[in-house]
Amino acid sequence: MLESLTIQLPSIDSAIALAGEREGNLKVLSQQTGAKLVLRGQELLISGTDTQVDLSQRLIQSLADYWSQGKAITGVDILTARQAIDTRRQEELQDLQKDVLARTRRGEEIRAKTFRQRQYVQAVRTQDLTFCIGPAGTGKTFLAAVLGVQALLANQFERLILTRPAVEAGEKLGFLPGDLQQKVNPYLRPLYDALFEFIDPEKIPNLMERGVIEVAPIAYMRGRTLNNAFIILDEAQNTTPAQMKMILTRLGFQSRMVVTGDLTQTDLPANQASGLAVAEKILQSVEGIAFCHLTKADVVRHPLVQRIVSAYEHYETSKNR
Template sequence: MNTGVLTNAILEFPDNRLLIDLCGEFDRNLTDIEARTGSQILRRGNQLAVHGTEEAVAAAREVLNALYARLEQGREVGRSDIDREFRVQDTEAPDQQLEMFVGGKVEIKTRKKLVEPRTDAQKAYVRSLYENELGFGIGPAGTGKTYLAVAVGVNMLITGAVDKIILCRPAVEAGERLGFLPGTQEEKVDPYMQPLMDALNDFLPGKQLAKMREEKQVEIAPLAFMRGRTLSNAFVVLDEAQNATTMQMKMFLTRLGEGSRMVITGDRTQCDLPRGVPSGLADAERLLDTVPGISFNYFTGKDVVRHPLVAAIIEAYEQDGS
């Protein structure tokens, strides 16, 4: 199917009372379906006009008809029901997503742009994130470890493969102590989370991202906030994992719930833990390397996609053993 061709579909629903329930309060249900499919849905009397690509319109039409049939049976429609209908559509989603690797060019579709891994290591990394429930991306700065992981997470969210994205980092001081920074606890933590926010802003429109954060479809939080949670049907990224202690890493890995995927990224050369405190990333490599279903992907200076000088800087430090 040609996903670039725009089309329209008119859906008619004979019972206007049920149509009101289908749309939801303040058209909340329609807004959710628009966000999940990339379509635009307008209500006209007892009809819904759906506009978008052929793929988006087909997906929205299938979900709307299924939800209306549910209402006809005397059942309610809520957010969980919308999520379930999308998951029913995407029961074959992982296999379909892996079709992108059949050709030579690999592109990850997000709301704002297509993201293309540039190196062989990056392509292998992206593939492993679709194939495995738990993946590690380890290497120097600028190699796209976090950026590509967030892109895959956004792709899985908008296709309905997961219900939410959770991004976290250890809030480890690198020269400044949190307690001496001005502002509330949230304001103190925000600078540590900003790189994750920057990636999300590249893939999702601002208003949509703000709405998703408000409704907890997208969460950004320090690693410590993960304790005690079970993360189900989520795409979870732990960034800067070299700054997690062994206990923190174990705590994080054991949060993995049903229907979730987890990505751990880190750079062993940029550990900010106090001297003598072992890195949880190193322990995870040692302990989990042979566990089935867990992938480890490694990057070098050749995979740096920032300014060319970054690759030269990394190479110089590697040669010096620093």
């Protein structure tokens, strides 16, 4: 039996937030429920079977804390809400929505977007060593940087150390212009970008001169003991097993380390094992170490990124058959 429902939204801002850019959220809601959704001003018209309309209403209501205040929602938010309804995790969804990790310099609220992202955040908060493995766009590095910056600003740690292997992809470091720091900066750009979201770029050079923030290739870590520091090792799939062992054994007292990587994007030579893959096998059952795995369902970039990841996964699977 077909039925229809009209939801009166409180403001134009809330209508825009719910509908999304080019009404993309309404399309996602329709895909998830089978109902037809049409926005006319501040009125949302929902039509379909009883089940379709009811599910649409429940999904929209579960996201009301966002759109009612004019806060933008995304397709990922809708998919997480659908998962919460299907698995009866509505209370956990509310906790996820209320847990604001940080605010950017522009005042934007940063939250975990999916249940797996939230598990990752909780692991970083409670474990001294956390590995996060997943495809591009799942927020591995960004969330680690958010938590690291917030911990630094709250004086939980004296230093924030960001490092990654400088794996050469096509160009040799020696042919890049500038001194050594300028040569390695392109490899560390994603880490700087995350810092700039929360700390005034003009203040970062001073913090780096004082050693409060250190951004350096992994080779700089050899022979050191990193005490009272929040350490992020990014692009860990490009470490060798020896490099991975070296950086993990740098962990000092009152320190925390987060290791992130994507095993499908290894730039090492074909005959070279990835330190991240080896570490996952060796350390999986070691007490005090958390392993978090994100998937294409956790991609929080442009919706096209999720489809690109899916296409590559399908290609790799069919190629290996």
